[in-house]
Amino acid sequence: MPVQHDIPGPGDLRDDTTAGRVLIGSLMRAQLGLSLLCLMLALAVTVSFPLVAALVPAVGRTRVAGLPLTLIVLGFAFYPVFMAVGWFYHRQARQLEVRFTDLVDPPGRGGCDATGPHA
Amino acid sequence: MPDTAIGAIAFVTLLTIVVGARGIRVARTPDDFMVAARQVPPGINAAAISGEYLSAASFLGIAGLIVSQGLGSLWYSVGYTAGYLVLLLLVAAPLRRFGAYTIPDFAAGRLGSTSLRRVATTLVLVIGWFYLLPQMKGAGITLQWVLGTPYWIGVVVLGVVVSGNIAMGGMKGITFVQCFQYWLKLCAIGIPALVLLVATGHEGARNLQPGRAPVFTRATVVQVPQTVEFTLSRPARVTVSGLVDQRSYRDQAVPLCACRHVAAAGTSLGFAAGAPAPTSVAMAAPGGVSWDSPFSTAGTDGAHPLASTYGVIIATFFGAIGLPHILVRFYTNPDGEAARRTTLIVVLLLSTFYLFPTVLAVLTRLHAPQLYMVGDSDDVILALPSLLLPGLPGQLLAALVAAGAFAAFLSTSSGLLVSVSGALSHDFLRGGVTSFRWCAIAAGAVATIASLLIGRFNLALLVGWAFAIAASSFCPLLVLGIWWRQLTKAGAAAGIVVGGGACLAAIVATMAGAATHGWSAVLLGQPALWSVPLAFGVMIVTSLFTQATVPGNVGQVMLRMHQPEALSRHDYRPLTVERGRRSPGR
Numbered sequence: 264m265p266v267q268h269d270i271p272g273p274g275d276l277r278d279d280t281t282a283g284r285v286l287i288g289s290l291m292r293a294q295l296g297l298s299l300l301c302l303m304l305a306l307a308v309t310v311s312f313p314l315v316a317a318l319v320p321a322v323g324r325t326r327v328a329g330l331p332l333t334l335i336v337l338g339f340a341f342y343p344v345f346m347a348v349g350w351f352y353h354r355q356a357r358q359l360e361v362r363f364t365d366l367v368d369p370p371g372r373g374g375c376d377a378t379g380p381h382a
Numbered sequence: 383m384p385d386t387a388i389g390a391i392a393f394v395t396l397l398t399i400v401v402g403a404r405g406i407r408v409a410r411t412p413d414d415f416m417v418a419a420r421q422v423p424p425g426i427n428a429a430a431i432s433g434e435y436l437s438a439a440s441f442l443g444i445a446g447l448i449v450s451q452g453l454g455s456l457w458y459s460v461g462y463t464a465g466y467l468v469l470l471l472l473v474a475a476p477l478r479r480f481g482a483y484t485i486p487d488f489a490a491g492r493l494g495s496t497s498l499r500r501v502a503t504t505l506v507l508v509i510g511w512f513y514l515l516p517q518m519k520g521a522g523i524t525l526q527w528v529l530g531t532p533y534w535i536g537v538v539v540l541g542v543v544v545s546g547n548i549a550m551g552g553m554k555g556i557t558f559v560q561c562f563q564y565w566l567k568l569c570a571i572g573i574p575a576l577v578l579l580v581a582t583g584h585e586g587a588r589n590l591q592p593g594r595a596p597v598f599t600r601a602t603v604v605q606v607p608q609t610v611e612f613t614l615s616r617p618a619r620v621t622v623s624g625l626v627d628q629r630s631y632r633d634q635a636v637p638l639c640a641c642r643h644v645a646a647a648g649t650s651l652g653f654a655a656g657a658p659a660p661t662s663v664a665m666a667a668p669g670g671v672s673w674d675s676p677f678s679t680a681g682t683d684g685a686h687p688l689a690s691t692y693g694v695i696i697a698t699f700f701g702a703i704g705l706p707h708i709l710v711r712f713y714t715n716p717d718g719e720a721a722r723r724t725t726l727i728v729v730l731l732l733s734t735f736y737l738f739p740t741v742l743a744v745l746t747r748l749h750a751p752q753l754y755m756v757g758d759s760d761d762v763i764l765a766l767p768s769l770l771l772p773g774l775p776g777q778l779l780a781a782l783v784a785a786g787a788f789a790a791f792l793s794t795s796s797g798l799l800v801s802v803s804g805a806l807s808h809d810f811l812r813g814g815v816t817s818f819r820w821c822a823i824a825a826g827a828v829a830t831i832a833s834l835l836i837g838r839f840n841l842a843l844l845v846g847w848a849f850a851i852a853a854s855s856f857c858p859l860l861v862l863g864i865w866w867r868q869l870t871k872a873g874a875a876a877g878i879v880v881g882g883g884a885c886l887a888a889i890v891a892t893m894a895g896a897a898t899h900g901w902s903a904v905l906l907g908q909p910a911l912w913s914v915p916l917a918f919g920v921m922i923v924t925s926l927f928t929q930a931t932v933p934g935n936v937g938q939v940m941l942r943m944h945q946p947e948a949l950s951r952h953d954y955r956p957l958t959v960e961r962g963r964r965s966p967g968r
Contacts (some may be wrong), residue, residue: 337456342733
């Protein structure tokens with residue numbers, strides 16, 4: 264027998280009710296949006312470098328402090344960008360989950376998990 | 383040099399066996415063998431993942447490719463790192479929450495089909511073996527370089543050590559081994575890179591001039607161990623002792639033209655300071671692309687550099703997701719949040735490691751242009767230390783590099799062999815510990831024999847191809863399986879077979895020498911360019927035509943993958959969540 268509340272809660276998720284599906288669907292959309300945003304960010308930074316070098320050949324021959332720009336960009340500069348994007352994503356994804364937990368199972372409501380992260 | 387290097391390699395191998403043996407007492411059930419009982423904290427786990435991931439390609443292949451083909455080959459190290467970022471963004475947490483052990487487990491659990499499971503298992507074997515071959519080649523050339531043994535001896539040594547170790551210890555042991563291997567590899571490449579950077583001066587900076595062929599910065603005698611074909615970028619007077627172009631000389635100054643020459647084994651060539659460095663056929667870059675251009679031309683003739691660069695980017699960025707030996711490690715995280723943290727640490731560890739092959743490659747270009755004469759680009763890193771640093775320090779660094787390289791082959795092939803034999807024993811035989819052990823030995827034997835056949839391809843290129851197959855098959859399966867409710871088993875199977883099959887066919891055609899120039903070389907040599915979109919397309923379209931077969935439990939499965947543990951811990955997952963691990967709030 265599916266559990267029905269006036270306010271959707273963890274039971275709706277567990278029993279796959281309409282409200283539960285809407286809830287988890289909203290979380291998935293938010294998570295996917297965040298992931299794609301971060302993916303686009305990382306791709307834009309990396310993919311644009313060879314494109315620019317193909318359009319403006321001088322870029323590929325540029326030198327910075329005696330070193331080829333290619334060496335600086337491909338050898339060193341992309342890694343901090345990856346870390347920054349990964350860090351941003353990790354924080355935001357965790358926050359989305361904390362907010363979702365609070366929404367579905369508010370700490371004060373005495374739901375199935377009273378020891379949630381904000382208890 | 384041989385004595386120190388033999389000692390170092392033997393030490394690494396013994397240590398691997400001893401550390402692995404610690405696991406034997408713990409590993410009792412198939413579950414322990416497969417995923418180390420899910421008790422591994424993120425820092426250890428991240429180092430283990432990186433240790434398993436950094437293979438012969440990263441340790442020897444990339445630097446050799448940079449030296450021979452140019453800085454554009456750095457796209458391989460960028461891509462191998464970015465692969466983990468993409469994995470973090472798209473699959474890390476949901477896949478951990480799903481709780482399956484292997485990709486075939488995921489396919490079967492998500493879409494409820496045993497026939498799809500068989501398809502996935504077959505592809506695990508294809509990718510696993512394809513990836514094992516370069517590891518074996520690396521062991522073969524390393525021992526060949528260090529000891530002068532024939533190529534096959536190194537291959538057989540690695541095969542025996544790895545299959546024996548896995549058959550005895552399973553993966554609990556391997557987790558400790560892999561973690562230790564990461565730090566060993568980082569030291570084995572980082573210390574030589576830093577020492578050599580400090581020990582060498584600036585006088586070679588001329589060799590970084592744009593579009594310029596490398597020249598000797600001081601008078602240098604090049605010894606030719608094996609008969610080699612080489613070219614000179616401009617005419618030069620060379621002091622020859624031995625046989626060049628089938629003429630014998632004894633310490634004579636010979637004018638050589640800017641064309642192709644053959645030097646016989648045992649010949650020595652003396653070059654004055656400022657003379658052009660001779661380049662062997664194996665180290666020659668495709669014409670028309672300068673060494674400092676940002677395009678990757680490996681595996682093609684350099685005709686369409688932008689397209690071939692994008693091929694490498696697509697294969698490496700999206701290939702890490704689909705590697706069978708990597709995903710199994712995510713199940714050793716306690717929960718989805720820990721899986722994300724682990725992956726982020728992996729990106730950091732990989733970024734750190736990949737700084738050093740770059741440094742070594744640039745040092746080779748600057749100070750050791752005689753290495754353009756080696757017969758195999760994968761030898762460059764092994765040869766560099768004793769050339770730049772004469773005497774005992776150079777020998778010690780060379781031994782360290784050889785040991786690190788051996789560690790790289792050991793760790794990656796262990797991980798691959800666990801996946802391959804796990805898949806074999808679980809899906810094609812009855813499963814269980816005994817069957818797993820026999821499969822480990824059989825799979826190791828097959829890989830050992832097969833790798834005696836792939837001599838001439840650069841390691842990074844071979845591994846890049848394994849990534850391309852993974853990106854065109856398992857990547858769409860996992861990404862769509864996690865984020866798209868409408869995926870069906872028919873769609874998944876069609877995408878895997880068409881995408882993975884087409885990609886494999888293109889690579890086999892390239893290896894057989896079917897296309898060597900123009901667009902056909904780019905499209906067959908870097909197949910990810912079209913096979914990854916093809917796989918996604920086939921998977922989506924076929925699924926849309928077979929919507930009647932969307933599994934009935936898709937809602938529950940999606941919930942399981944995406945619901946935070948805080949909500950689900952009292953429902954149906956009692957065993958894995960550890961209290962106190964989750965960071966409180968934001």
